[in-house]
Amino acid sequence: MQPTTIAWITLCAPILAAALILLVTRTNKPLAAGLAILSALIACAGGWFLFSQGVTGDFLGFNWISIGDSFQVPIGIALDPLSRTMLVIVTTIAPLVFIYSIGYMKDEEGYWRYFAGLALFLFSMLGIVLANNLVMMFIFWELVGVSSYILIGHYFRKDSAADAAKQAFLVNRIGDFGFMLGILLFWVSTGTFSFSALNSSAGLFVEHPTMLGVACVLIFCGTVGKSAQFPLHVWLPNSMEGPTPVSSLLHAATMVAAGVYLLARIFPILSASPEACDVVAWTGAITALGAGILATQQDDIKGILAYSTISQLGYMVTGAGLAVSAALPMFHLFTHAFFKCLLFLTAGSVILGMHHEQNIWKMGGLMKKMPITFLTYCCGMLALSGCPFFSGHYSKDLIMACSWEHHRGIFWVVVIAAALTPFYMTRQAMVVFFGKARTEHSEHAHESPLVMIIPLILLAIPAVCAGYAPVEHFFFHEIGSLAEPEVPTFVPTIFMAAFLAGLGLAFLIYRKAEKDPIRIPFLENRFYIDDLYFWIVRIIQGGFARICSFVDRWFIDGILVRGSATLVWSIGFALRFLQLGNIQAYAFFFGAGVIGLIYLILNVR
Amino acid sequence: MPTLANYLIASGILFAIGLGGVMLRRSIIIIFMGLEIMLNAANLSLIAFSRYGLVNGHQLFDAQVLVFFIITVAAAEVAVGLAIIVSLYRARQTTHVEDIDTLKF
Amino acid sequence: MLLASYWFFSTLTVAFGATAILLRNPVSCAMSLAVCFISLAALFISLDATLIGIMQVLVYAGAVMVLFLFIIMLLDLRMEKSRRLNFGATLGGGLVIAAFLSMLVKVVLSDPGFAKPLPPLATPAPDNVRMIGLTLFHSYALPFEAIGVLLLSATVGVIVLSRRTLR
Numbered sequence: 100m101q102p103t104t105i106a107w108i109t110l111c112a113p114i115l116a117a118a119l120i121l122l123v124t125r126t127n128k129p130l131a132a133g134l135a136i137l138s139a140l141i142a143c144a145g146g147w148f149l150f151s152q153g154v155t156g157d158f159l160g161f162n163w164i165s166i167g168d169s170f171q172v173p174i175g176i177a178l179d180p181l182s183r184t185m186l187v188i189v190t191t192i193a194p195l196v197f198i199y200s201i202g203y204m205k206d207e208e209g210y211w212r213y214f215a216g217l218a219l220f221l222f223s224m225l226g227i228v229l230a231n232n233l234v235m236m237f238i239f240w241e242l243v244g245v246s247s248y249i250l251i252g253h254y255f256r257k258d259s260a261a262d263a264a265k266q267a268f269l270v271n272r273i274g275d276f277g278f279m280l281g282i283l284l285f286w287v288s289t290g291t292f293s294f295s296a297l298n299s300s301a302g303l304f305v306e307h308p309t310m311l312g313v314a315c316v317l318i319f320c321g322t323v324g325k326s327a328q329f330p331l332h333v334w335l336p337n338s339m340e341g342p343t344p345v346s347s348l349l350h351a352a353t354m355v356a357a358g359v360y361l362l363a364r365i366f367p368i369l370s371a372s373p374e375a376c377d378v379v380a381w382t383g384a385i386t387a388l389g390a391g392i393l394a395t396q397q398d399d400i401k402g403i404l405a406y407s408t409i410s411q412l413g414y415m416v417t418g419a420g421l422a423v424s425a426a427l428p429m430f431h432l433f434t435h436a437f438f439k440c441l442l443f444l445t446a447g448s449v450i451l452g453m454h455h456e457q458n459i460w461k462m463g464g465l466m467k468k469m470p471i472t473f474l475t476y477c478c479g480m481l482a483l484s485g486c487p488f489f490s491g492h493y494s495k496d497l498i499m500a501c502s503w504e505h506h507r508g509i510f511w512v513v514v515i516a517a518a519l520t521p522f523y524m525t526r527q528a529m530v531v532f533f534g535k536a537r538t539e540h541s542e543h544a545h546e547s548p549l550v551m552i553i554p555l556i557l558l559a560i561p562a563v564c565a566g567y568a569p570v571e572h573f574f575f576h577e578i579g580s581l582a583e584p585e586v587p588t589f590v591p592t593i594f595m596a597a598f599l600a601g602l603g604l605a606f607l608i609y610r611k612a613e614k615d616p617i618r619i620p621f622l623e624n625r626f627y628i629d630d631l632y633f634w635i636v637r638i639i640q641g642g643f644a645r646i647c648s649f650v651d652r653w654f655i656d657g658i659l660v661r662g663s664a665t666l667v668w669s670i671g672f673a674l675r676f677l678q679l680g681n682i683q684a685y686a687f688f689f690g691a692g693v694i695g696l697i698y699l700i701l702n703v704r
Numbered sequence: 705m706p707t708l709a710n711y712l713i714a715s716g717i718l719f720a721i722g723l724g725g726v727m728l729r730r731s732i733i734i735i736f737m738g739l740e741i742m743l744n745a746a747n748l749s750l751i752a753f754s755r756y757g758l759v760n761g762h763q764l765f766d767a768q769v770l771v772f773f774i775i776t777v778a779a780a781e782v783a784v785g786l787a788i789i790v791s792l793y794r795a796r797q798t799t800h801v802e803d804i805d806t807l808k809f
Numbered sequence: 810m811l812l813a814s815y816w817f818f819s820t821l822t823v824a825f826g827a828t829a830i831l832l833r834n835p836v837s838c839a840m841s842l843a844v845c846f847i848s849l850a851a852l853f854i855s856l857d858a859t860l861i862g863i864m865q866v867l868v869y870a871g872a873v874m875v876l877f878l879f880i881i882m883l884l885d886l887r888m889e890k891s892r893r894l895n896f897g898a899t900l901g902g903g904l905v906i907a908a909f910l911s912m913l914v915k916v917v918l919s920d921p922g923f924a925k926p927l928p929p930l931a932t933p934a935p936d937n938v939r940m941i942g943l944t945l946f947h948s949y950a951l952p953f954e955a956i957g958v959l960l961l962s963a964t965v966g967v968i969v970l971s972r973r974t975l976r
Binding site: 705706707708709710711712713714716717718719720721722723724725727728729730731733734736737738740741744747748751752754755756758761762763765766768769771772773775776777778779780781782783784786787788789790791793799800802 | 811812815816819822823826827829830835838839842845846849852853856857858860861864865868869872873876877880881883884886889892898899901902903905906909910913914917918922923924925926927928929930932935937940941943944945948949952956959960963964966967970971
Binding site for chain 1: 723726727728735801802804805806807808809
């Protein structure tokens with residue numbers, strides 16, 4: 100079978116499964132799950148095959164839009180080292196999450212809807228990974244937004260879930276507006292949408308650095324929306340309303356990583372504009388620090404992980420902004436996908452064991468009740484915190500070392516964030532797994548079924564190993580250089596100190612805590628950003644809506660519609676009085692009219 | 705020698721008289737007579753134009769044919785109009801035009 | 810000769826037309842109108858429109874005025890009782906007539922083409938009946954037939970309208 104065919108099958112198998120699930124399997128739960136998992140496994144096989152064969156090329160599917168010479172939007176697959184690696188990430192995690200979902204969603208309603216949504220999401224995500232031009236990527240970008248909406252709003256009967264789904268989609272849309280403008284700016288300058296042509300067109304912008312900077316920042320807006328950077332980060336914590344496997348797949352490992360993937364895709368042209376890279380790096384750094392601070396006050400087990408995701412995405416974006424190589428953010432994306440997905444799946448296991456209780460202060464002592472969950476959780480937590488010999492350590496420290504070399508201010512910001520990460524993760528571990536059980540539910544918690552445990556174990560392996568040098572070399576040597584920059588020896592010491600400080604501090608504070616000893620309202624209310632946005636929307640959109648309503652009611656309905664009708668009616672009413680019934684009056688009007696007409700004809704040329 | 709203007713002014717005065725009859729008299733029969741006077745005034749001016757407007761020394765008889773038609777139509781109109789007046793008289797017992805005014809707003 | 814006949818007959822026409830409008834007794838009005846038509850016919854003949862003149866006497870003075878007299882006698886109309894004059898209506902009518910006359914006189918007197926004397930005919934005294942017949946049946950055959958239909962419908966209409974009862 101030709102590699103192109105395999106690539107297309109990899110892309111299209113999930114959407115086929117989604118269609119079949121939608122049409123055929125309303126009541127047949129195993130069939131729905133089976134179709135989705137089968138398509139995910141096909142995609143996985145296809146992805147590994149393409150990666151191992153090192154298939155490279157730009158495969159055109161068909162020319163979707165073709166206007167003149169300059170506006171060409173093809174639908175095609177681009178296979179190069181970057182997309183192959185991302186393909187492996189997505190298609191390896193997806194089947195594991197799908198299998199886990201069988202156990203997690205066993206008693207939930209809307210089973211077929213869930214798997215159809217997951218299959219649709221897989222299709223859209225593969226579309227983003229394999230797209231060979233900006234417009235095609237944008238189409239699939241929106242499609243992942245739609246699947247996210249469907250999946251977050253799975254429990255649509257709950258108001259908070261429906262609102263969260265809406266918020267996710269709308270906030271993403273704001274970012275996508277900037278994204279679209281960026282695409283158009285690039286097209287106006289270079290006349291093409293395709294990545295290969297775009298990345299080699301840096302020479303066109305030598306005279307126009309501002310244009311390049313603006314276009315790159317606009318495309319970065321898409322990343323700000325999709326990867327929940329500040330200020331469009333508000334949707335990600337609320338997206339935790341969706342089922343936990345959805346949170347793990349979409350909002351931890353793959354969908355939110357699409358923003359970082361976009362930055363890596365346009366890395367050659369992005370790195371040609373130092374101003375844009377500065378904007379990107381600082382946005383990432385601020386996000387990393389801010390989200391890290393907010394995570395320390397969260398009481399929801401998934402909320403902590405959500406803010407942690409935002410913070411780690413900030414790391415990846417900072418890595419992209421340092422303009423060292425496209426591999427730097429991708430490496431952290433690679434390790435983060437595995438350990439964050441693992442962390443969310445363990446959280447799901449805990450939630451299921453606690454009968455859908457999510458507040459950490461109602462848990463406790465789960466270490467003995469759910470041992471395998473605890474062990475895999477530890478793998479993920481240590482990887483996230485940057486403990487040596489776990490995967491996260493290598494990728495995070497690489498980013499921080501590069502920032503020492505390139506951008507000293509950013510370095511200190513990310514170091515503080517790096518100290519916060521182990522703090523809040525240890526807090527979570529202490530409160531949830533150690534100590535005594537705090538409530539009835541935690542007394543009677545039990546381990547999850549096998550179908551959920553196996554994916555946990557399988558994910559724990561890359562969570563530990565994905566950062567080791569052979570693995571890193573295997574996946575990333577063609578994408579870019581991941582060489583350690585030259586740093587003075589005290590820099591790695593700073594990293595170790597940050598890690599140990601965070602770990603130790605949280606251990607001491609939360610070891611025997613019954614309730615949270617630290618309570619900062621400013622942080623609990625998420626820096627009041629939500630309230631600010633609510634106020635802005637109310638003022639601007641509400642005011643605008645009021646003006647439109649006024650215009651509609653008084654001008655359009657009043658003056659134009661009712662006014663014209665009244666005008667005609669009153670003319671008719673006035674003319675009615677000419678019907679006198681008197682013949683000679685009619686004769687008079689007639690005669691006078693004719694005389695007047697003759698006068699006009701004779702005298703008005 | 706009378707000029708065309710003479711005949712046209714005579715026709716105009718006759719028409720004005722007919723118009724006055726229609727607008728100022730109250731009896732339906734007299735109004736009808738005024739209509740006939742107006743038609744004849746038009747006929748006069750048509751015949752005058754027929755005689756004075758020569759093309760290469762020859763008359764064009766189209767105007768006289770038109771007068772022929774006008775006389776015919778006027779006769780038919782008088783017949784029908786008087787029949788209507790008779791029906792009106794039978795219904796209202798009056799020929800005074802101001803009494804016939806029920807088609808009002 | 811022509812001038813004298815013009816002045817005589819036009820004065821007669823206008824005078825009797827005026828009396829037809831102004832008199833009170835409807836029969837007197839009808840008779841004045843008949844004289845008016847006959848002098849008009851004389852004018853036509855003086856303008857070399859002999860067929861039309863004869864037709865004017867036969868149809869108008871002969872048939873139409875007789876019909877008028879029949880109807881006046883049928884309805885047994887007496888002298889018109891004078892009611893109060895509606896001043897506004899009279900004024901309005903007078904204004905319309907005055908406006909019309911002034912416009913006509915202005916137009917007629919301003920155009921020099923109207924002031925030429927009677928042009929002579931190339932062939933004196935053409936056969937009027939023959940010429941009218943030719944023009945009528947060559948160029949106006951269709952209106953001629955339509956007039957026929959019109960007269961038929963007028964006849965039918967009159968008969969329907971003058972039935973005593975509607976049953």
